[in-house]
Amino acid sequence: MNAPLPDPMVPVPFRIEKVRRDLSDTFTMELVPEAGGEFAFQPGQFNMLYVFGVGEVPISISGDPADRSVLVHTTRSVGQVTEALDALKPGDSLGVRGPFGTSWPVESAFGHDLVFVAGGVGLAPLRPAIYQAMANRERFGRVIVLYGARTPEDILYKKELERWRGRFDLDVLVTVDRATGRWGGNVGVVTNLVARGGFDPLNTTSFVCGPEVMMRYAAQALEKKGVDTGRIWVSVERNMKCGCGLCGHCQWGPHFTCKDGPVFRYDRVADLFQIREL
Amino acid sequence: MVKPDNLAGVLQEHPFFQGIAPSLRDLLVGCAANERFEAGSMLFRQGDSADKFYLIRSGTVAIEIDQPARPPIVVETITEGEVAGWSWLVPPYRLTFDARALTLVRALSFDAQCLRRKMEAEPALGYDVLRRFLPIMAHRLSASRLQMLDLYAPPKPAKVKKEKAEKAAKKSKGTNRSPDARLKKAKKKDAKS
Amino acid sequence: MAQPNSKNAIPYLLDMDGLGALISALVRQGRQVIGPSLADDAVIYDDIDSIADLPAGWGADQSAGHYRLKRRDDQALFGYGLAPQGWKRQLYPPRQKLFAARRQDSGFAVEPPPPPPPPLALIGVRACELAAIDRQAKVFGDRSYADPGYQSRLANAFIVAVQCAEAQATCFCAAMGTGPEVSHGYDIKLTEIFVQKHHGFVAEAGTPQGAKLLKALKAPAAGAAEIKAAGLAVKNAARQDKHLDAEAARKLSAQPDHPRWDKVAERCLSCGNCTMVCPTCFCTTVEDVTDLKGDNAERWRKWDSCFTMDFSYIHGGAVRTETRSRYRQWITHKLSTWVDQFGEQGCVGCGRCTTWCPVGIDITEEAAAITGQERI
Incomplete structure (x- = not known):
């Protein structure tokens, strides 16, 4: 008989250290393994989070990859499991499987301008890559964060964005679809910010994350600007039950989104974006 | 309004008229003027006759819709390097939105009547100007549609x-x-x- | 299944007693022995204790949307073609517990996995089914993550393959290059023969443990007549009416908008039968259950089908809402994108999807129509 292999389907208990409410329906949790130890991951990867007795959801990791002592997840409660996650408090436990999936190839952008294009909660999966880029700031040309949110009240990581905006080595441009209150900033879709440029298209790598429609148009805007489609990366969402290519649910054409993605090079999937109900 | 000598230079530097033929540029300069708007002041108002359009050189302009008993709705912001106003191209040449300077705005304004007349007389100029406006109108249209989608709204079902x-x-x-x-x-x- | 033999194996001749002794020997090894038996008007693969459980003299008529048991002219034990479901039922059970967890003061503890079940012995595995087991083994362990359950069940299983002596109307293993001849992946290979009045099996070992077991049965060596009969049986099984151009079917993924998808969707009931009987379909979903107090939770893995609406659900709704998209996903994955993923096709030509489709949709016809091949 063969020795049993480690089972990727069994979660490891983590304890919630902190919970911060980011938006009315979005929250960030800091987790530590109950058995101690560290958690290493690459920016763009995700975990399957298990709420005891309720179920599991894939959630991207949104913390700093350089800090292995704590696992950070930003979640928007939109369904049964995420709502159950939302109900957990510091001290509670949840199960973690992962990290799974491909990552934002930050190192491949060394020597380039690096343009992050985020929409809505799509900023969360990009944040680890932003941290990693800032930790290697001297390796890039310009580093630009273009972020589109629904309204000023829906801007994720607002304080952090303000802090980043204060840095002279990072350009942060935020736009909202609908201005409310005393918002004096940009109004319009995030593709408008792409069209405004501010980067050298022939020497630019871009990481794009948001709703699929937004990514499609953002990638097209980058392409129109002259950015090579082979230097544009997107993060795709599909139904995931296992996270590791065993359950078949997340198939997108020839890809298993969970292990061939979620981060894909745009030129390799641009055709798939055009196929309805794939 | 001031008409400095270097208006041609300013015009040529602006991304909107990038690469324009010198002969056409000179025709444009004749209709152009440098303008400056303090934060809060209006570039134009809905319903007014569209007798100008603006190339924004610096600052941010909000395109707004006024509504009773509430602050105006900002539908779009336009910044440096972009163009504000295209109603002057479409009869009956009436402005359909308000445009307010959110910051100090420096712009190059064009006299619409002057330009329309020159475009009629000189089809090469007419074609060139329209060729530059059309992609912007298309972009704005597709951007507005995307904006309408409310992509980041919480899922409803x-x-x-x-x-x-x-x-x-x-x-x-x-x-x-x-x-x-x-x-x-x-x-x-x-x-x- | 252990490593294959390097030497050429000597064929033995087993009579009915010899086969009985083989089954007994596997039972004595502590194995759960699975083989063909009659149940619910079909031949299915289930627990067997002895040769008496085998469906002697039973055959089956299989064609598109049609399966009927029938009496054979002979007493063949393995003359029924294929059971509705292959061996994935045993190697990858329809319901598997992933883990159990118990609530504790400050959280919960995942309980250690239960001891593994007894090793399997599979009797009557066809060439196409061996290919299907190979395909699934790749899915469950060829790349970064393995399914330890599948891998250990397969590694510990003893496989007795039985060659087909005739093809069903729905068979096209020859076109897929997976059969009918059993060539690898077995511990023991049997070919059922009738020479004059003698009914028996030509038996060959494929692994050292197969050879050891056969040797212990003290069976005589097969004679030239028996070996010849075995060869003829396989040749006969290679005569197949259905054909699928595997290379052409590769191009299915390039036809996402073919009008045929709408036509097939008019017939397809989206019932998922094809996925349940397909020996390579591997998709699963998960189910979370708790006791009434909520102190004990379990997570189960269940077979799932890409024909269900929920299959492609992401927050907001399902991606594949139309039958055409779901049928397209199934057949395109099977014949085209599986190659991108695993370097081979996901179809082994067993024809079950055609047999068990309630409206008789034929995978070979659809593939041909969509990739624009003239039917032969």
């Missing part, structure tokens, strides 16, 4: 379902036939008698 279920439960006559309901009815009767 789950909640709609819940509402439906609640509504159905309220409307349903099924509960009247349930043992609990009959018990309640009986109790009510008892109380009355």
Whole structure:
């Protein structure tokens, strides 16, 4: 008989250290393994989070990859499991499987301008890559964060964005679809910010994350600007039950989104974006 | 309004007229002027005759719709390197939105009547100007559509379902036939008698 | 299944007693022995204790949307073609517990996995089914993550393959290059033969443990007549009416908008039968259950089908809402994108999807129509 292999389907208990409410329906949790130890991951990867007795959801990791002592997840409660996650408090436990999936190839952008294009909660999966880029700031040309949110009240990581905006080595441009209150900033879709440029298209790598429609148009805007489609990366969402290519649910054409993605090079999937109900 | 000598240079530097033929540029310069708007002031108002358009050189302009009893709705912001106003190209040449300077705005303005006349007289100029405006109009249209999609809105179906279920439960006559309901009815009767 | 033999194996001749002894020997090894038996008007693969459980003299008529048991002219034990479901039922059970967890003061503890079940012995595995087991083994362990359950069940299983002596009307293993001849992946290979009045099996070992077991049965060597009969049986099984151009079917993924998808969707009931009977379909979903107090939770893995609406659900709704998209996903994955994923096709030509489709949709016809091949 063969020795049993480690089972990727069994979660490891983590304890919630902190919970911060980011938006009315979005929250960030800091987790530590109950058995101690560290958690290493690459920016763009995700975990399957298990709420005891309720179920599991894939959630991207949104913390700093350089800090292995704590696992950070930003979640928007939109369904049964995420709502159950939302109900957990510091001290509670949840199960973690992962990290799974491909990552934002930050190192491949060394020597380039690096343009992050985020929409809505799509900023969360990009944040680890932003941290990693800032930790290697001297390796890039310009580093630009273009972020589109629904309204000023829906801007994720607002304080952090303000802090980043204060840095002279990072350009942060935020736009909202609908201005409310005393918002004096940009109004319009995030593709408008792409069209405004501010980067050298022939020497630019871009990481794009948001709703699929937004990514499609953002990638097209980058392409129109002259950015090579082979230097544009997107993060795709599909139904995931296992996270590791065993359950078949997340198939997108020839890809298993969970292990061939979620981060894909745009030129390799641009055709798939055009196929309805794939 | 000032008309400095270097207007041609300013015009040529602006991304909108990038690479324009010097002969056409000179025709444009004749209709152009340098303008400056303090934060809060209006570049133009909805309903006004569209007798100008602006190339923004610096600052941010909000395109707004005015509404009663509420602050105006900002539908779009336009910044440095972009163009504000294209109603001057479309009869009856009336402005359809308000444009307000959100910051100090420096712009190159063009006299629409002057330009329309020159474009009629010189089709090469007419074609060149339209060729530059059309992509911007197309971009704005597709951007507006995307904006309308409200892509980052929380997904609704789950909640709609819940509402439906609640509504159905309220409307349903099924509960009247349930043992609990009959018990309640009986109790009510008892109380009355 | 252990490593294959390097030497050429000597064919033995087993009579009925010999086969019985083989089954007994596997039972004595502590194995759960699975083989063909009659149940619910079909031949299915289920627990067997002895040769008496095998469907002697039973055959089956199989064609598109049609399966009927029938009496054979002979007493063949393995003359029924294929059971509705292959061996994935045993190697990858329809319901598997992933883990159990118990609530504790400050959280919960995942309980250690239960001891593994007894090793399997599979009797009557066809060439196409061996290919299907290979395909699934790749899915469950060829790349970064393995499914330890599948891998250990397969590694510990003893496989007795039985060659087909005839093809069903729905068979096209020859076109897929997976059969009918059993060539690898077995511990023991049997070919059922009738020579004059003698009914028996030509038996060959494929692994050292197969050879050891056969040797212990003290069976005589097969004679030239028996070996010849075995060869003829396989040749006969290679005569197949259905054909699928595997290379052409590769191009299915390039036809996402073919009008045929709408036509097939008019017939397809989206019932998922094809996925349940397909020996390579591997998709699963998960189910979370708790006891009434909520102190004990379990997570189960269940077979799932890409024909269900929920299959492609992401927050907001399902991606594949139309039958055409779901049928397209199934057949395109099977014949085209599986190659991108695993370097081979996900179809082994067993024809079950055609047999068990309630409206008789034929995978070979659809593939041909969509990739524009002239039917032969």
